Amino acid sequence: MTEKYDVIVVGSGPGGYVAAIRAAQHGLRTAVVERDRLGGICLNWGCIPTKALLHGADVAHTLANLRPLGFSASGVEFDMARLVEFSRSVSGRLSDGIGYLMKKNGIDVVRGSARLLDKGVVAVTAADESVSEYRADHIILATGARPRSVPGVVPDGDRVWTYFEALVPSELPKSLLVIGSGAIGVEFASLYNDLGTDVTLVELAPQIMPVEDAAVAGHVRRQFEKRGIRIHTGASVSELTVGTNDVTVAVRSDDGSIDESTVDRVLVAAGIQGNVEDLGLEELGVEVDRGFVTTDQWCRTTAFGVYAIGDVAGAPCLAHKASHEAVLCVDKLAGADHVRPLDRDYVPGCTYARPQVASLGLTEERARATGRRLQIGQFDLQASGKALAIGEADGFVKTIFDADSGELLGAHMVGPDVTEQIQGFGIARSLEATADDLAEVVFAHPTLSEAMHESVLAALGRPINM
Structure with missing residues (x-):
């Protein structure tokens, strides 16, 4: 039966x-x-x-x-x-x-x-x-x-990895080329770089972290390059040859130039x-x-x-x-009467690299494309007492509001523990809090989250600590 x-x-x-x-x-x-x-x-x-x-x-x-x-x-x-x-x-x-x-x-x-x-x-x-x-x-x-597969790049579980192999390496590779700079690629690039691997990051789009606000992506790129991570944007792997002990990779840029290198491993992280x-x-x-x-x-x-x-x-x-x-x-x-559909634009995205990235809503580019009048505020963590105190002051918080209604259109954060803070903006959005509402919230001091408040104040044209 x-x-x-x-x-x-x-x-x-x-x-x-x-x-x-x-x-x-x-x-x-x-x-x-x-x-x-x-x-x-x-x-x-x-x-x-x-x-x-x-x-x-x-x-x-x-x-x-x-x-x-x-x-x-x-x-x-x-x-x-x-x-x-x-x-x-x-x-x-x-x-x-x-x-x-x-x-x-x-x-x-x-x-x-x-x-x-x-x-x-x-x-x-x-x-x-x-x-x-x-x-x-x-x-x-x-x-x-x-x-997702990449044309001409076939994972073999040994020299050419997917994230499955990258999670359980038998040894730490001396060098690693990562294809794709979404959350998965950026996290593994950051991880292996901090553990001592020489890392190269290749991205087909004009910027790394293509779904993120351009200011955030630019900041992460600068921080990665300071750490010695080589980055190719507007580029793709045109040829890959797997040897016994290494992989030779040719990276073609949009301008037609080719950069060839030999690495221990290649990680395919070009989406799913x-x-x-x-x-x-x-x-x-x-x-x-x-x-x-x-x-x-x-x-x-x-x-x-x-x-x-x-x-x-x-x-x-x-x-x-x-x-x-x-x-x-x-x-x-089940017939519940309290159900609300999900607005996928406002699902927070988090990348747990160093620096961390967290965002929800529209990027500045997408917000401007709506034709609305915007109020945009940004607060640099160099002016945050808590960020300076813990030695992690590279980053910022950026907020985007509709200038007429005060609606929160987007929030973009880069820096220490921002993945633990983005929910504050998510709650504000769910409760339909306006920029004026958020300006009235009392944030504890000293905390990293004060930067969220300062960003809102900056959007309203009345920043205090910058």
Whole structure:
């Protein structure tokens, strides 16, 4: 007899497992289908382990800059294998925690690969190739994404990496060329540079971090170049030759010039593509556009009873966007009356490099393209007492408001711990706070977040500390 559920979730990443828990909270009988480890890419191969490795890079940076604080250290040794072991242990612990949450909420975990056979029917192929069928009124696709390929560059798991190999290197490479300067590429460039690797960053767009405000991207580029990271923008890899012990790479710039170099490893970090293959989507009439499932504001696909959330449903491909979509999707299908659609422009984006970058809303370029009258404020961390006190004063906060309504259109931050502060602007946006409202907020002193307040004041033409 075919097992029957109210909701079947395919994938257990930050979208899938959250959707399952929320469905269970609504009293819906729920199952999750997972072919690998609970937690998906984010927990096992993305967000969490990279942050563990980046913490190690921060320690390396601190050790290299002890003297201004009156300290000196000798005999310090670094073991890459131990750092990798630490990152894997963190992921393992969290994956086990999700297993506990599934049991706590009465959610069945079905192991195997899912395929949609018909309306409301899911076939799951287990590791032993046995096939079981399940039925559900609602099927939520949360299958995530994988690294996008680059023409002429084929990852081999040895000399040419994806982020999977970059997270578990057998040794620290002496040199690394990173293709792509989105969040993944920039984080790995920063990480390996701090650990002592000679890093080159190649980006096809005119600026690194193409989705970020130009001022932020320019600042990060200057900081990276000060650290010795070589950067090629408006450039692509035109030729790549893998040798026994190295890789020879030719980088062609827009002006036709070619820069050739030999490196230990190449990392492909040129974006991701949705996991839409072998799911039976075409047969059910689920529309796929450029490698991602098409959805409406409630995460519904073009097939009745089938939904898609997270990376497989398109940009921004971020864990917190997936989790938010999971809740709104389930609340809507469960008939809740408080659901609001997600404005994807205002999902905060965070890059955990050194310096950190955090942003939400429109860049200055996009805001100007709307034709609105703008008020723009910027506050440099060189004028922040807390930033100076901790020796991390390279950065700024930039805010963009509609001059007529006071609406917050964009917020862009670069500097220490900005990923922990961007939620302040997110809350302000959610509560429809205006520039005048934010100007009245009392910020504690001395804190890094005071720069947020000063940026707002600067937008209003009344800065205090600059």
